[in-house]
Amino acid sequence: MAQIEPSDKGGKKKKGAQKKMQIHVDFTPMVDMNMLLITFFMLCTTMIKSQTLQIVLPTNEEVKQEQQAQAKASEAITIILDTEYGDNGKPLVDAETGKTVHHIYYYEGVADTTFQTTNFLREQQFIGNVNRQAQGIRAILREKNKAVMEQYEILKQQWRNKEITKEQFDELAKQNSNDSTKTRPVVVIKPGPNCTYEGLICALDEMQINQISRYSIELPTHTDTLLLQEFERRNGRTIIRPTVR
Amino acid sequence: MGKVKIKRKSTLIDMTAMSDVTVLLLTFFMLTSTFLQKEPTIVYTPSSVSEEKVPTNNLVTILISSSDKSGKLENAASVEGKLFISFTGDADSTFSSEKIRGMMLEEAVSIYNDQHKNAPVRLTNQQVAEFTKINMFGVPFSVLPEYLSMSITDRDKFQGDLTQPKVGIPIDGNKNREGRLNEFQIWLKAIYNVAQRINNEQCEGLDAEQRARVQNLYGALMRQGKGIAVKADKDTPFTVVELVFDNLQTMKLNKFSLMTALKSEDEPTQ
Structure with missing residues (x-):
């Protein structure tokens, strides 16, 4: 793995002079091991995180007919x-x-x-x-939702043109979809x-x-x-x- | 003429650079990786356009098993609709997963024993400690002591065999919140009670940061619906999922999220 080789620079060597040694460390096993570890991590990780869809359901309690919003x-x-x-x-x-x-x-x-x-x-x-x-x-x-969608497309365009930020867009879109003046x-x-x-x-x-x-x-x-x-x-x-x- | 001396070149390749690169890659993978949590059964969630990410902490996951896909079982639907629950706490130690699981278990067992006075469940401290280490579980209360005494491999094997009637949290169509609850509802009630208790009691005498953490936990579980995620297979019939929804509604946990994979707006279905 690690070899020490005498340097073979041509020429005669002086007697008694210390031999210059070159050290080679073979990294191949190290690379092998690293590759194995990388493979392990690649197989064990999830890069894609799941998404969620939020949902709100009404309560299960019985609602009287008159109270129900028709x-x-x-x-x-x-x-x-x-x-x-x-x-x-x-x-x-x-x-x-x-x-x-x-x-x-x-x-x-x-x-x-x-x-x-x-x-x-x-x-x-x-x-x-x-x-x-x-x-x-x-x-x-x-x-059916034309009134809301028209405004939504305008907002989307503004967001694309960077006139409003993503947060503003989200907020305005939410207001828009809940706008009770629209059909x-x-x-x-x-x-x-x-x-x-x-x-x-x-x-x-x-x-x-x-x-x-x-x-x-x-x-x-x-x-x-x-x-x-x-x-x-x-x-x-x-x-x-x-x-x- | 002298002989031309062919120099023997060594075939050693310097691997140092290669090693550098691999170490870098390794570091990247180690830092970005989140390990796949072991789940008793694999489900393929449907895809949706929703871009909201699943939170990594303060999350209760309810897994609904799908029907058999390997084709080995005669009755593929027999393993369908088994329920598993997993509790994940905060990354910080104030409300770590272990602590949350311990609290949930204590609360759930006390509700269960209250309702089943002739067959109460007794857990040793060691069994409780075992429970806090389990990510996802799905066994009835009566099997819990036996399940918690098993070794990890036995436990996985036991829980992985969905054909057994002892696997999966029992659920039925009970709609009476004050009456005799089914076991799934007991766990939901435990979630509800623990969240309330943490919010009421532990807010006093805490510094602002800790209080924010309590609020986070409480808000996730109770208010924003981010703390409870239902995970089901895309081919699971709605009637099976509906039973779980119905139980959640009965227990007044009517805000929750559904786990999905991402797709673009243009695609019709997955």
């Missing part, structure tokens, strides 16, 4: 979430995109129990953005019996993306089932699948 029918939009399952009992994954297939059925206003309106319940999907344009359910929610929708998210956790998170994400400050998570009611059945009848498709679990 949303205006024109502002309400209800979305029913459903996830398709494959034959193996696992959520179905789209072969093309590699993503789980979620279906969204939504209606605006109060549920139409007379089933007279055509296309009362409509179907959508989580598509995200295509060429920076909102698609699918996002486009519908954005349209804002109230979204009721109803995860169906087959909906996965991912479906719910996607729906909550849409709320955040579209700056919707008023939303709630509820379980589907009997009326919702009837609406889905009506949808099946009109479109000649089976959309209510047996509950997987």
Whole structure:
């Protein structure tokens, strides 16, 4: 490992003169060991930290009907979430995109129990953005929350142009989404019996993306089932699948 | 003509520089690394656009196990929905993880014994000390003494086998906060009580810095909803997660966070 070599500078050596020694230390084992340690640390560490999504649920205590804040029918939009399952009992994954297939059925206003309106319940999907344009359910929610989103885009532009700081932007965006003078929708998210956790998170994400400050998570009611059945009848498709679990 | 003498060159490469570089890299990894916490089961969290980071201290994590993904089990859903809890305290010693865990355990066991007078759980000091070292646990109270007497490897093996009925904190649909609580609710009540007690009692006679720390802990657990994080797999049915949400609501801990991975706004789902 460490060698001491006599220096071999040519020429004759004087008798009695001390030999000059060169010291070579071989660092190869040291490097080997370091590499091993690096590998260990690289495998054991998490570089990516998880994110969190904050959520506030109402209390479970029974609230009297009169005390409940009733949303205006024109502002309400209800979305029913459903996830398709494959034959193996696992959520179905789209072969093309590699993503789980979620279906969204939504209606605006109060549920139409007379089933007279055509296309009362409509179907959508989580598509995200295509060429920076909102698609699918996002486009519908954005349209509903237009007043807030217009101001939000202006704020975003100001932030991009460095006219306001990130903190100011956050504060103003929050004020904007809670601005009661604007027409804002109230979204009721109803995860169906087959909906996965991912479906719910996607729906909550849409709320955040579209700056919707008023939303709630509820379980589907009997009326919702009837609406889905009506949808099946009109479109000649089976959309209510047996509950997987 | 004299012979041309071919000089023999040594093939030794100077590794000093290489060693310098590796040591630098090593230092970088050592300083930036946060170790993966051992969890009894692996879940893949769904992705979201939320950019808020998971806090590293003052956090209660509730892990919900997913159904079997290896395909080895006949009934994949049998291991689904098992609950595990982990308590993380402050990085500072005032409210270290060990101290918080000890307080939570003491409180939870006393609530449990109060409700199950004919079958109380007794823990020795050593078992309590063992508990303060465990990151994530999920066993019913009745199994707790046995679990805490095991060696670390046995404990991991025991907890890792989710098919056992003894693994996972029992939970049901009880909605009565004052009545007989299920075991998950007992732990939640312990969190609630400990946070209240720390806030009420320990604020007196502390300097400003310590008081700020108490406020931090209390605020995280009770008010801002940053102190309780629910971690579940993206393919877990909502009904399983909903049961946990419902229990949290019953125990008046209705502000909490959901653990997610990051994605961009353009993507529809993960």
